[in-house]
Amino acid sequence: MHTATPAASQESVKVSIVVPTYNTGETVLTGLRSFLAQTMPRAQFEIIYVDDESSDGTVALLEAEIAEQGAEATARVVRTEHSGWPGRPRNIGTDLARGEFVHYVDDDDRLAPEALERMYARARETGADIVIGRMAGHGRRAPRTLFEQPMTSGDLRTDTALLASMTVHKLFRRAFLREHRLRFPEGKVRLEDHMFTLRAFLLTDRVATVHDYTCYHWVRHSDGKHNVSYRTIEPRPYVESIRRVLAVLEAPDTYVPPGRHRNRLVAKWYGKKALDRIAGQRLLDQPEERRAEWIEAVGALAAELPPETDTALPTRLRIVAALARHGDRTLLEEQARFEAGVGHRPRVESAWWREGQLTVRCSTYLVRRDSGRGRGRGSAPLAFTRHGDRRVLRLPPRVAAVDAVAARADFAKAVRRSNIRGQLRHREGGTVLNLATTWRVAEVPVAGGEDSRPGGRTARIRAACRKSARLAVRLTARLAARLTGRPGGRLSGAGRHGEDVCTLRYEAEFTVDPATADHGRPLAPGIWDLHFQLGCGGWRTSRRLRGHSIDVPEATGLTAEPASHQVPPPRQRRAPSTAART
Known part of the structure; x- marks a missing residue:
């Protein structure tokens, strides 16, 4: 049994927003207010809250806010018996939905003002069954690579790009849900949203994205009371x-x-x-x-x-x-x-503005923090042993002695496939933008065949890396393509040294034009911090380049070199590098 407040208007509904709630408290109003602030006219969407028998004032808060906002024709609250998980409330909301599309939203998340309008337009433009709006994470890691380029017909049967977004915070064509009887597992079932989304992705080859506007703000509260799945x-x-x-x-x-x-x-x-x-x-x-x-x-x-x-x-x-x-x-x-203890420690080698664009050169290397040392101190570059074409990670001896491990410790292919990116992160809004980055990886010999075990590394490793930094030659995209035969500038320094033990140094360069950095559009007002992301062999971390950020003013129009930028001009004091935090 479930009961509801009066239903929405019987006019044509484009989108039904379905939100499961349980003891959410006042944070539930943040989402509701974001829905009511949508640029899509209210008559074209409905909001269905399905409350899983909250024992606090969540329902009363919602009903009072709906009445105060005069939104009775747009939003309603449905009460149902406690099930302990979002699956059953989502199913109930889907059954009650009248929209052409259903958008699932968690009770403490919110939508950006143009989210529904843009996602619906994208669905009609592409004929998609599923539309994924760009996400920003707040206390969570939101997908990024999925939104680097526009997607019009994603298909999980031929590409794995969609694996980056397995949550249900998307727009689904309701006829598609009905046709394939897509339902959420009910009861306390972990990964119930993955079961639903994986099945949906495999049942269509028409998945589209809104890549150039942050639609969904995905929130994780630090008090641990709101996100039921974080029990x-x-x-x-x-x-x-x-x-x-x-x-x-x-x-x-x-x-x-x-x-x-x-x-x-x-x-x-x-x-x-x-x-x-x-x-x-x-x-x-x-x-x-x-x-x-x-x-x-x-x-x-x-x-x-x-x-x-x-x-x-x-x-x-x-x-x-x-x-x-x-x-x-x-x-x-x-x-x-x-x-x-494995991570990376980036360093800005130089940064300068020219004709309204910021160019940054930076470097980093994979490091391992020795146990018992202070944070950021006692770290040394990760060491590899060269055996022909193999680059074998120097693991703890007892681990390396396991035959199956020894066969899998070769990182040569992982190094060639490393993922290096400069990034912009909007401090206020949470949006992350990946930047086109030219990079290379070079092997640096470890003097004397240093052991990579804790206590076995010395300052000579760091000295070798510093020497490499001083001798590093700028590698432009054109030169990289000529040397490697591939766009993007990936060049391995493998085999240029006779030593058996080496470490890896990554060098990168990227340019930011604030007037076009968000897929051809200007950056949103606020502070954008520069980050450097390194991914290699399954380790992927993004570190902020401390002291390096872009402050975009509220006023329209960007000057050639914003007076408020925090990147020091060349030849002046260099901002401190980010310590490795692993």
């Missing part, structure tokens, strides 16, 4: 949910045949949702008893999957997978301690 995760039920997600690939209407593409799909959940739980700091943060439960649960899943599944994993997780199958908890914990 303590029990390992066995969670891994069982991963099995249920993977079972979608076996269902008759969403079947994906065995092979390379299927392995890449499986890796999304096997790697990021399972193996990552028993790696690095995520494992070490768990109490000892919970660690054992996670290792047992993930190990059981690893034993069920064919070994060829590992081929789609990033290199660091292939090592973890080998250890999970090996079954030695002490080795997994030793590898986790090793991984917990």
Whole structure:
């Protein structure tokens, strides 16, 4: 049984916003007010809140705000028996929806003013069954690469780009949902949104994006009271949910045949949702008893999957997978301690404004923080051993002694496929923009064959990197293409030194034009911080370039060199580099 306030107007409805609520409190009003502030006329959309029997004043707050805003014809609140999870409320809201499209929103998130208008227009323009609006994360990591280019007909059966966005915060054609009987699992089921979204993606080849406007603000509250899915995760039920997600690939209407593409799909959940739980700091943060439960649960899943599944994993997780199958908890914990210290430390070499554009040259290298040292201190570049074409990560000796691990510790391909980006992050709004970046990676010899174990590195590694920095030659996109035969400037320095042990130094350059940086449009007013992202072999971190930001004024029109920019001109004091925080 469920009850509702009066329904919306019977006029044609373009979009139905469906929001499950439970003890959300006053933060629920932020979302409601963002819906009522949409540029789409109110008569063209409806808001359906489905309350999962809140015990606080959430329903009263909503109903009072709806009445005060005179929005009774637009918004309604439905009460239902407590189910403990968003699945059933979303199903109820979908059944009540009358819109051509349904947009699922969480109760503490919000939409940007033009979100519905832009997403609906994109759906009509492309004929899409699903439209994904650009997202900004607040306390969460929102997808970014998905919005680098416009997408008009995304298809998960031929491309993995859609794996970047598996939450349900999207626009779905209601006829598409009905035709395929798409429903959310009900009850306390982890990853229920992934089960729904994966099935939806596999049932259509018409997925579009709004890439040039931030539509959805995805919020995680620090008090832990609002996001129901951030309750303590029990390992066995969670891994069982991963099995249920993977079972979608076996269902008759969403079947994906065995092979390379299927392995890449499986890796999304096997790697990021399972193996990552028993790696690095995520494992070490768990109490000892919970660690054992996670290792047992993930190990059981690893034993069920064919070994060829590992081929789609990033290199660091292939090592973890080998250890999970090996079954030695002490080795997994030793590898986790090793991984917990891995990150990168960027440094701005130079930055200057010219004709209204900011150019930044920076460098970084993968580092590992030695245990027992102060934050940012005691770090040394990660070391690799060269064996012909192989670049083998120097792991803790007992870990490296496992045969399956030794076979998977080669990072040569991962280094060639490294992902380097300059980024802009809007401090107030949360939008992240990836910048076209020219980069190269060079091998730097480690003097004397230094060991990479904690305590085994010396200042000579850092001295070698500093020497490399002084000798580094600017690599433009044109020169990079000539040297590598590929656009983008990826050049490996492999094999140029005779030493057996090396570390990696990344050098990059990017340019920002505030007048066009947001896909041809000016940057929004506010402060945009510059970041440097490094991804290699499964390690991916983005570090802020401290002291380097662009302050875009509220006034329309941008001067050639904004007076408020915080990047120092050439030959003046250089901003401090960002310390590695791993």
